[in-house]
Amino acid sequence: MSNKPTLHTVLSPRLLDIYDISNCVVVIIDVFRATSTIATALYNGAARVIPVDTVEQCIQIGKTTGGITAGERDGKVIDGLDYGNSPAEYPRSFIEGKTLVLTTTNGTRLLHMALNNGAAEVVTGSFPNLSAVCNHLKMQKKNVILGCSAWKDRFNLEDALFAGAVIKQIQDYFTIHCDSSLMAADLYSLHKNDMHSFIRRTTHWHRLASYGLEKDLEYCVLPDVANVLPVYKNGDLIV
Amino acid sequence: MSNKPTLHTVLSPRLLDIYDISNCVVVIIDVFRATSTIATALYNGAARVIPVDTVEQCIQIGKTTGGITAGERDGKVIDGLDYGNSPAEYPRSFIEGKTLVLTTTNGTRLLHMALNNGAAEVVTGSFPNLSAVCNHLKMQKKNVILGCSAWKDRFNLEDALFAGAVIKQIQDYFTIHCDSSLMAADLYSLHKNDMHSFIRRTTHWHRLASYGLEKDLEYCVLPDVANVLPVYKNGDLIV
Numbered sequence: 001m002s003n004k005p006t007l008h009t010v011l012s013p014r015l016l017d018i019y020d021i022s023n024c025v026v027v028i029i030d031v032f033r034a035t036s037t038i039a040t041a042l043y044n045g046a047a048r049v050i051p052v053d054t055v056e057q058c059i060q061i062g063k064t065t066g067g068i069t070a071g072e073r074d075g076k077v078i079d080g081l082d083y084g085n086s087p088a089e090y091p092r093s094f095i096e097g098k099t100l101v102l103t104t105t106n107g108t109r110l111l112h113m114a115l116n117n118g119a120a121e122v123v124t125g126s127f128p129n130l131s132a133v134c135n136h137l138k139m140q141k142k143n144v145i146l147g148c149s150a151w152k153d154r155f156n157l158e159d160a161l162f163a164g165a166v167i168k169q170i171q172d173y174f175t176i177h178c179d180s181s182l183m184a185a186d187l188y189s190l191h192k193n194d195m196h197s198f199i200r201r202t203t204h205w206h207r208l209a210s211y212g213l214e215k216d217l218e219y220c221v222l223p224d225v226a227n228v229l230p231v232y233k234n235g236d237l238i239v
Numbered sequence: 240m241s242n243k244p245t246l247h248t249v250l251s252p253r254l255l256d257i258y259d260i261s262n263c264v265v266v267i268i269d270v271f272r273a274t275s276t277i278a279t280a281l282y283n284g285a286a287r288v289i290p291v292d293t294v295e296q297c298i299q300i301g302k303t304t305g306g307i308t309a310g311e312r313d314g315k316v317i318d319g320l321d322y323g324n325s326p327a328e329y330p331r332s333f334i335e336g337k338t339l340v341l342t343t344t345n346g347t348r349l350l351h352m353a354l355n356n357g358a359a360e361v362v363t364g365s366f367p368n369l370s371a372v373c374n375h376l377k378m379q380k381k382n383v384i385l386g387c388s389a390w391k392d393r394f395n396l397e398d399a400l401f402a403g404a405v406i407k408q409i410q411d412y413f414t415i416h417c418d419s420s421l422m423a424a425d426l427y428s429l430h431k432n433d434m435h436s437f438i439r440r441t442t443h444w445h446r447l448a449s450y451g452l453e454k455d456l457e458y459c460v461l462p463d464v465a466n467v468l469p470v471y472k473n474g475d476l477i478v
Contacts, residue, residue: 011394014253018392153257157418179396179442203418
């Protein structure tokens with residue numbers, strides 16, 4: 001038998017509690033766009049990103065921390081918040097040294113579920129920080145959960161695509177008895193050379209492209225353009 | 240806008256209630272091996288198959304109907320039942336005209352969930368009855384749910400592979416805004432010419448092959464070898 005740690009892919013927050021995630025490193029994946037934005041803001045020097053579930057919390061924590069509040073619904077900045085959920089809104093000239101308080105629906109919920117279920121460590125993953133995630137997972141020698149945030153609990157292609165990209169890089173370091181992981185790796189192998197056309201087929205593309213977010217979504221599948229590792233500690237995502 | 244009915248693929252029973260399945264035809268998919276066995280028994284002339292959740296129900300309904308009781312755990316016939324869950328156990332010479340009372344874990348549970356959630360019609364699908372399922376769905380002009388039984392709520396490759404095979408045959412007749420369906424279709428396209436080697440990669444293969452069930456599993460991915468449509472009516476699956 002192998003002594004390698006295990007790796008599983010969870011395709012929806014609804015499926016998280018099927019897995020024993022205690023002692024696991026859980027990678028929260030929300031490719032369009034929360035975890036891509038988190039990596040980008042931290043890469044550009046944000047002091048921290050505070051992920052929150054609700055708009056009310058976002059406004060309140062924004063006040064107590066002096067942070068920038070951010071969140072979108074239907075492609076628009078939410079009333080009462082300062083900015084949206086686009087990585088393009090957070091260049092170094094704007095975000096360096098600041099606190100970003102970010103409310104998103106799918107990704108933040110999964111992150112809090114992972115914490116409540118006893119994950120040993122929670123980090124966030126996206127194509128912009130693909131290698132940073134892979135290098136970390138290889139070094140940790142702990143069991144891994146690749147947690148796809150999905151969309152309202154429905155499986156989505158782009159999060160599975162990222163899980164597959166991670167698996168293809170690190171599979172030799174893990175024992176993988178997990179059909180979700182095999183599927184994700186297949187999906188990535190099939191589409192790694194046509195990612196920009198592939199993402200146009202996803203339901204999320206159709207949802208967001210109607211708000212004029214095509215450039216944003218294309219950025220979100222660029223590997224290693226914001227290559228830092230956001231780690232959750234005491235309420236903050238920091239690098 | 241299109242007037243075509245919709246089609247969605249549900250990757251685990253845990254995800255079924257995300258979808259509105261009222262007025263839908265729900266296809267229960269449990270490739271290894273419940274729905275393959277159901278198609279085979281009915282193709283070989285069984286009068287009906289009664290799917291039940293528990294061993295106790297199986298024994299009781301076997302007594303009241305005079306039916307053959309069947310079910311497996313860990314590759315062996317369950318104590319107190321007559322036969323197992325292998326399609327090879329039900330040739331015409333044995334099953335013709337008889338009632339089969341079958342207890343399985345994943346498939347039967349999903350079938351009852353679909354009924355409880357108000358499905359308009361429940362049928363069962365597997366490679367042995369692939370074309371019968373596709374022809375029926377094309378004719379019905381109703382919304383469709385392809386329901387994967389999964390394994391203890393975990394996504395499995397073989398059920399998704401079958402969903403993909405159905406989608407590739409009938410996609411022109413439906414509006415498909417569903418990432419699970421796009422993934423399943425991709426998976427089938429990628430592996431349709433290497434199905435026998437592909438199924439050897441699945442977790443279920445590793446679970447069942449250790450019981451000497453390789454021949455059974457290979458049968459379960461043969462298209463149209465038991466090409467009937469099992470429809471659920473008043474507690475029975477009949478053709």
